[in-house]
Amino acid sequence: xxxxxxxxxxxxxxxxxxxxxxxxxxxxxxxxxxxxxxxxxxxxxxxxxxxxxxxxxxxxxxxxxxxxxxxxxxxxxxxxxxxxxxxxxxxxxxxxxxxxxxxxxxxxxxxxxxxxxxxxxxxxxxxxxxxxxxxxxxxxxxxxxxxxxxxxxxxxxxxxxxxxxxxxxxxxxxxxxxxxxxxxxxxxxxxxxxxxxxxxxxxxxxxxxxxxxxxxxxxxxxxxxxxxxxxxxxxxxxxxxxxxxxxxxxxxxxxxxxxxxxxxxxxxxxxxxxxxxxxxxxxxxxxxxxxxxxxxxxxxxxxxxxxxxxxxxxxxxxxxxxxxxxxxxxxxxxxxxxxxxxxxxxxxxxxxxxxxxxxxxxxxxxxxxxxxxxxxxxxxxxxxxxxxxxxx
Numbered sequence: 001x002x003x004x005x006x007x008x009x010x011x012x013x014x015x016x017x018x019x020x021x022x023x024x025x026x027x028x029x030x031x032x033x034x035x036x037x038x039x040x041x042x043x044x045x046x047x048x049x050x051x052x053x054x055x056x057x058x059x060x061x062x063x064x065x066x067x068x069x070x071x072x073x074x075x076x077x078x079x080x081x082x083x084x085x086x087x088x089x090x091x092x093x094x095x096x097x098x099x100x101x102x103x104x105x106x107x108x109x110x111x112x113x114x115x116x117x118x119x120x121x122x123x124x125x126x127x128x129x130x131x132x133x134x135x136x137x138x139x140x141x142x143x144x145x146x147x148x149x150x151x152x153x154x155x156x157x158x159x160x161x162x163x164x165x166x167x168x169x170x171x172x173x174x175x176x177x178x179x180x181x182x183x184x185x186x187x188x189x190x191x192x193x194x195x196x197x198x199x200x201x202x203x204x205x206x207x208x209x210x211x212x213x214x215x216x217x218x219x220x221x222x223x224x225x226x227x228x229x230x231x232x233x234x235x236x237x238x239x240x241x242x243x244x245x246x247x248x249x250x251x252x253x254x255x256x257x258x259x260x261x262x263x264x265x266x267x268x269x270x271x272x273x274x275x276x277x278x279x280x281x282x283x284x285x286x287x288x289x290x291x292x293x294x295x296x297x298x299x300x301x302x303x304x305x306x307x308x309x310x311x312x313x314x315x316x317x318x319x320x321x322x323x324x325x326x327x328x329x330x331x332x333x334x335x336x337x338x339x340x341x342x343x344x345x346x347x348x349x350x351x352x353x354x355x356x357x358x359x360x361x362x363x364x365x366x367x368x369x370x371x372x373x374x375x376x377x378x379x380x381x382x383x384x385x386x387x388x389x390x391x392x
Contacts, residue, residue, distance in 0.1 A: 003272040007098040009226035009233045010389075011219050012041025015349040018214035018336040019183035026058040026112045027068035029215035033342075034069055034108055037217040042229060045069050048219075049102040051076045054089035054109035054341035065108060079341075083288060083376025084241065085109060086216065086344030087385040091239045093220045103221055110215035111339035139290065140208055142378050144200035147293040149256040151202070154308050159194075162202055164311040165292040166193035169206040169334065171320055172289060176331025178361040183212050183337045207292040212337025216345035218352075223392070232356045237369070237388040238272035240265040249380035261384035262301040262375055269371075269386040270303075278303045278371075279325060282388075284354055284364055285371040286347040289332040298373060299327070302386070321362060329354060329362050340376070344385060347372040351389050 014036025016029050024032075038045060053065040053076055062076030081088040086109035093105035151161045170190055176182040188206060196205035226233035242265040248254050266278070275281045285302065289295035299310040304325055305318075313319065319327040330336070330350040333343060351370030353359045359367075368391055375384045 004094060004098055004239050005237050005272055005274070006223065006235050008094045008220050008236045009223045010236070010348070010352055011221050011226050011229045011233050012037040012039075012043070013216070013218050013349045013352050014038075014040060015181055015216040015346055016214050017181045018212045018339065018342075018346070020114045021213040022115060024213070026055070026064070026110050026215075029110050029112070029213065030065060030068040030108060033110070033215035033217040034106065037106070037219050041219040043104065043219065045071060047104055048074065048106045049104050050074060050093070050096050051106040051108070052079050052089040052092045053077070054079045054085040054107070054345075055111060056080050056082065056085060056340045058110055058112045081383055083290070083338070083340055084344060084374040084383045084385045085341035086346070087348070087372065087374050087387060088241060088344070089341070090218055090220070090345060090348060090387070091241060091385070093218070094236055094239060097220050097222060103225055105220045106217065107220065107345065108215065108217035109341035109343075109345045111341055112213050113211045113339055114213050137378070138200075140200040140203055143291040143293055144203045146256055146297065146379075147202050147291075150293065150297065153255065153257050156311075158202055161311070162194050163190060164314050165202070165207055165296065166190045167314050168289070168292045168295050169193040172328050172332045172334040175321060175329055175362055176335025179330040179335060182331045182335040183210065184331075184335045203291055203293065209290050209333035210337040212339050214337070214339040214342045214346065216342050216349050218345055218348060233392065234352050234355050235390050235392055237390045238269040238386070240268035240272065240386045241384070242268070243383045244377065244381045246380045254380075256379065257297065258301055259297060259375055259382055259384065261382040262298060262373065262386070265384045265386040266302050269388055273388040275388070281369060282325060282371050283367050283369050284326045284329055284351065285373065286328055286330065286332065286350050287373040288343075288375045289328055289334050290338060294375065295328070295332070298375070302371070302373065321364065326364055329359065329364065344372065344374045347374070348387065348389070355389060355391055
């Protein structure tokens, strides 16, 4: 089966500041993100031939984007795939360009969560909507179950395991201080994270990302066109998306210490990109740290750490900016917050800047291959994206 490797290129990206953006509506955010991307690519809105608009909370058709950007009569599709929605808009735009049906495509994600009707968790309040039955346990409690199972499976005592999770929090907060567009930009200590109010045992305040407003956008074209537009374009090496069907959790071998959707998506992406040793071939990763336990488990699911050994790598500083494989170099969801359909594109924005050598204070010395990862949902029903990017 033929893949996407090196068939499409990113020539422009934009990203708003994330946070409690009470003074802007979703169309303001779309305009800000898209026009930064247009300027970065050296194009105008009229050059866009097709677009994909990602949003779960804000607007229900592609006309939201058409109206915001005044894009008359071009095909615009709305994509909603929960936490993977932003990367999925990007995926759709990439496949359109690779297929030859358009030369320049736009992918954009946006959410206004802070002044919405109550956020995505409010779906559980409709007693007649049983389609959302899997969300009746709040996200913090869902991921707390994974944390308690991980502790039990590997024999960790609470205080020792909590310290490992807190080290991840500290790392991401440190990186976030160097990200001007992050919502939270201050250092924390391990002690602060360990002693913070409990949300859902064993996850405390600093183990959880916040909910925020924000938007991010990407301009995609062919490598041949990209060469004429700029020298530092970035190639897409792989795109993988998996969705759970709810069957895994009824199998006796389901262990709750791994997310199979991430494992499978990673395997597909590595095969497409030709990567056989992820820990040594990937230079940086921006992963879905909705909770600190998610990031810890993702180290193992992406084959960065052997099974059960991720805590050792955390203690060794493997995933810090100075470490062997930096993860969440911009502070991750922990510092940016999580406007669902914008997060995946925000992650790609960070990899794009790192590979171009334009990440400012947090710029890595070696950044040739980058990875992004999203995971959303609950056990057995997760949706997951893994994408890989490289220099020409």
